[in-house]
Amino acid sequence: xxxxxxxxxxxxxxxxxxxxxxxxxxxxxxxxxxxxxxxxxxxxxxxxxxxxxxxxxxxxxxxxxxxxxxxxxxxxxxxxxxxxxxxxxx
Numbered sequence: 880x881x882x883x884x885x886x887x888x889x890x891x892x893x894x895x896x897x898x899x900x901x902x903x904x905x906x907x908x909x910x911x912x913x914x915x916x917x918x919x920x921x922x923x924x925x926x927x928x929x930x931x932x933x934x935x936x937x938x939x940x941x942x943x944x945x946x947x948x949x950x951x952x953x954x955x956x957x958x959x960x961x962x963x964x965x966x967x968x969x
Contacts, residue, residue: 915956927960 882904890900911929914921921929931954939948960968 915954918954923961925961925963927958927964930957930959931955932957 886897886901886904889895889904890897893900911921915929915931918931920931923929934953934955936952937950939950940946941948
């Protein structure tokens with residue numbers, strides 16, 4: 880399902896026009912990105928959590944140049960579904 884399909888479905892179910900719905904959906908996504916960028920998790924009860932997972936520093940190899948690279952510690956965004964969400968999809 881694409882963002883346009885989500886916007887169309889929400890607009891159809893709520894009766895709100897598509898432009899307003901698109902603005903709300905994009906604002907929601909922007910807030911999630913900003914929160915994760917500030918290292919704050921986003922918790923949506925009954926849906927799930929957008930969290931940051933910390934990846935440790937590791938050594939990698941570039942096999943074409945036969946060199947070793949150090950990949951520094953960094954954060955990875957992840958989604959953890961709520962139990963209700965998980966059970967509904969299962």
